[in-house]
Amino acid sequence: MGIQDVIEGKKQWRAHVARVKALPPDYQIVYKEMQKYLFKVGPIDLSEGRLLPDIVDFFEEGVASGKGVLQLIGPDVAAFCDDLIKGTRTYADVYQESFTANPGPTEK
Structure with missing residues (x-):
């Protein structure tokens, strides 16, 4: 990964953040909670994939149609995220897997 790749990645991330900030406050709150959840337990290729930009696309469509964020995803944000990464x-x-591959010492 060269310096140009890093610079381009930062530009893309800043553009993504600007799109999130353009959403209504309730959408922003839910997006940030989804982002936190996905960064903790989400897919390994999250940073390389289109999941987060696709969520913003989905939210922008919801705003355009006049729906509230919970009308789109339901009341359980974690369950919605789990369905996305199923x-x-x-x-x-x-x-x-790290626990099953490297079991600790057994007790006597």
Whole structure:
């Protein structure tokens, strides 16, 4: 990864953040909670994928149609996020695998 890749990545991230800031406050709050959740347990390729920009696209469509954010995703933000990442390898999976692959000393 060269310096140009880093610079381009920063430009894309700043443009993404600007789109999030343009959303209504309730959408921003839910997006930030989703982002926190996905950064904790989300897919390993989150930074390389289109998941976060696709969420902003989805939210922008919801705003344009006049719907509230909870009308779009439902009352449980974590459950909505889990449905989005269903079937993808997550950091939680890697953490769980680290325990099964390297069992600790057994007690006597």
